[in-house]
Amino acid sequence: MSPADSPWHILRTQAERAVQAEPVLSGTFREAILDQPDFAFALAHRVSQALADSEEQQAALFDRFSSIHQQFPALAESAWCDLQAIVSRDPAFGTGLEVLLFSKGFLALQAYRIGHQLLLQDERLLAMFIQARCNERLAVDINPASQIGSGIMLDHATGIVIGETAAVGDDVSILQGVTLGGTGKESGDRHPKVRSGVMIGAGAKILGNIEIGEGAKVGAGSVVLQAVAPHTTVVGNPARQVGKPRHARPALDMDQSFDEG
Template sequence: MQDNPDIGAAPPVWTRLRFEARAAAADEPTMASYIDAAILSHDTICRALAFHMAEKLAGPEMGAQQVRHVVANAYDLNPDLVEAAEADMQAVLERDPACRGLLQPFLFFKGFLALQTYRVANHLWRQGRETLAFHFQSRASELFGVDIHPAAQIGRGVMLDHATDITIGETAIVGDNCSLLHGVTLGGTGKEVGDRHPKIGKGVLLSVGAKVLGNITIGDEAKVAAGSVVLKDVHARCTVAGVPAKPVGQQPCCEPARNMDQSIPDDTTA
């Protein structure tokens, strides 16, 4: 079934994206041709995403048509990928004060595009197509400055804000509705093998330059302050800061990833 907005059957994200695309094409004629090619000429958001991602990810190894076929096939086989993309766009719109609509993350925000590239790579990884999955990981790293292993597990409604230098390792898990700012690393602590990367709960805020290392757990709605190095488990709704990071208090409010509140509580508790 097609989600054509002209017959009233489209989900809200696709309807709004097309509306914004029409307005942007009228306001900026120099971009009108690409906006039409990337969005307005398609009947579904999955086809639009496949086209735009292919234009971004194409290179000497794989042309745009090949990439587009791979991405479109992934979306056809796994509709959850499209639902996750919609949730990711909504997350950016809700949390980033610089974002004026859905068109910006869709066309321009490299955090969103890197995350969608990872989602396709993860789908390929689960199909056993590891070489192609690694290719997509490599392209995302080259183009967007974001290095996410295709075997990592990332929930939906996630925002990679600015995104440069975000690194997420092979056995890392990131829950739904998290926000990761630039310079975040979810890494190991050495040459150990097996399950060696962090497990991030739901609604967690990882601020600028936070380094979370080892097979540790960050509880739901916790907050890691900018520049912190986390080497031990963090309780749910706790704020940690420092090198090495230590608890500096409970959250004064819930959902730090949604609120993007990076302040440190005054009332410290160890």
């Protein structure tokens, strides 16, 4: 990849153009992108800015978050995959700059990624702080112990809940109001396992330690209590199989319709 094609160069170019196009927001573009040395620092800035109560707290969070990003460059790599996923799947966002600044789902996901790494570093209280603030500020509740792949789109994101032992594979699209939850007070491994390429429609509830197979599609408002086979579409309450997705990876084409039969 040439320097001109690097993710950071692309974002900086978009920010430079945005300064000219929207001078009233020039300070925002400079602070978020043009004043940052790289994408990892930009992510740390964006998350710390969103979660902090004060300038002092933001500075402290930024120092810790940027340090984590420098230690674990895979965090920024996953974030870039998420950003590209949103640009390619959501027509509401035209550029990566728009996603970084204005996508609540992207922001919540990057906060989760930092919190997950902090939990692995035995910084449980800070990880839980991030989860709580995302719930309070963004209406997204992702347990930092959950396992989430890359190329993820949390579309709209409001009301998404992902439980402690849930797992989400790569290239998954999850719409607003989705719950990946348990079924009661049971302990241990108790949350869904969503494999790669799955699309989960708005308001769907997937409950228990069940598998949603690769390339499956869960219709909006469905309540899923049993495993879903790969490349299968389910809808309803309780969810029932109604055919197969038209695309091998429904998360990528975001087709909300289904063919019964």
